[in-house]
Amino acid sequence: MAFIIVDDCNLCDKCVDPCPNDAITEGDDIYIIDPEKCTECVGFFDVPQCADVCPVDACITDEDRVESEADLLERARALHPGKEIPDDAPSHFRA
Ligand code: SF4
Numbered sequence: 326m327a328f329i330i331v332d333d334c335n336l337c338d339k340c341v342d343p344c345p346n347d348a349i350t351e352g353d354d355i356y357i358i359d360p361e362k363c364t365e366c367v368g369f370f371d372v373p374q375c376a377d378v379c380p381v382d383a384c385i386t387d388e389d390r391v392e393s394e395a396d397l398l399e400r401a402r403a404l405h406p407g408k409e410i411p412d413d414a415p416s417h418f419r420a
């Protein structure tokens with residue numbers, strides 16, 4: 326599952342820098358997550374960083390976009406071709 330940002334977003338900007346994939350940008354009314362860049366932080370952190378820092382719990386899982394840990398690891402590697410991301414890299418699936 327990629328994460329999505331819901332209408333509760335207050336544009337505080339706290340989630341942008343912690344995202345390891347630069348997946349979050351400012352939209353017209355709320356911030357938005359590019360699902361093609363979101364790995365649920367798999368490959369980098371045990372806890373999805375946007376959800377962890379959001380003060381209003383506006384970053385939630387997108388139940389319409391279920392993805393496996395293997396798929397998310399593959400995405401992380403594709404997004405960071407110069408970085409070694411092992412099979413046991415940090416992941417909320419195993420936290
Ligand atoms: S879950 Fe992680 S990778 Fe996805 S948007 Fe949030 S901080 Fe970025």
Ligand code: SF4
Pocket residue numbers: 330333334335336337338339340341356375378379380381382383384
């Ligand atoms: S941390 Fe939460 S409230 Fe702040 S910009 Fe990100 S989604 Fe919006």
